[in-house]
Amino acid sequence: MRVDGEEAVIPGKYAGGLEDNCPVKAFAGRDLARHDRIFNHLASGGIAVISGPVTALNELAVYVQRRSTDLKPRSESIIGRLMVLAKNDICEGIEPPVHIPHLSKFCGEASLTRDKMFLIPLVKLRKLQDALAQKWQVETLSSWIMAGDDVIPPKSQETVGLFREAIAAQTSSLPNNAQVLDMGCGSGVLTLLAAVLLDSLKPRITATDVMPEATASTRLNATRFADEGLIAPDSVELLKAGDLFAPVGNASFDLIIFNAPWVVAPVGSRADISLNDPKQKTIARFLEEIPRHLEREGRLVLGYADNSGQKAVARVLELAEKAGLRVIKERSVRVQTHRKKRKWQRIYVWEMERKIA
């Protein structure tokens, strides 16, 4: 897609519903005030790339939102085609420019090359800014964490508490400079917990997730924690986002932590990736691959919940046994959910090690 003669991409997470070769027009200066013209362009399926003072852009967005409510069910897609240009970590089309570290990753792109232009729907940019502005207090860390849009924030203090106990229990069995992996790092809450709790061992903590939004969140949080002296500098390494162990290559670890997605249900939206595991395929593949990545004396700290029933929990334990693991200790806590149908769920965190042959 060309904007003002330059090639720009639309991140996959914002491209749903866009027709191939839909007309793209840039609106700036006095053209920005021609709300009706811009709206008509959007309503006929076009993309409007807008640039100008933030107040003018906001006024236009309010106008488009209001007009598009008359055109249901297309209202969502119309406002989503009102876009701003970004390059590297900056939305240049907005005056004053908006700077968000790791912006393309927060937009779901794992490897957009430097200097590549990309487009963000203005409403999604606002959603991301709102998400990043929220500080999630985590008692066990005595600090707060932020989470990008579509990334699961650390809402449950109980869950973090269980992981805290399980990770702290590893200090006596782990070697100095222990290699630790936080699989599915999300906001990075467990990455940071491990960095804090295992600090005396000078561990090397690697974090990865299938969502670039999650690796970006973890990176931002880890940078702040290091800057504030809450964790040792350079103790956390973020890998490029990818599926399960793909980003780690052949590496093996002394401790692997995984708070796995535990709702056995299809993934309907991007935010569902955090919690939903259709037919338990992700946890099954994770446990199948774990023997190749866990040191002989290594430990696994695995979190799951009975949100989809006890059968789902039992299947995880069966799969772990098949992978040659045994449970050393089980911790669990009953927590309230935000769902109507299932008000309570039990969270499990297991410490596991290899069975001795």
Ligand SMILES: C[S@@+](CC[C@H](N)C(=O)[O-])C[C@H]1O[C@@H](n2cnc3c(N)ncnc32)[C@H](O)[C@@H]1O
């Ligand atoms: C329950 S959340 C846990 C997030 C974070 N560790 C925490 O405890 O708050 C599960 C995480 O696994 C990630 N995930 C889901 N499928 C994955 C896959 N195939 N490979 C890597 N990570 C995955 C999700 O993006 C999500 O961040």
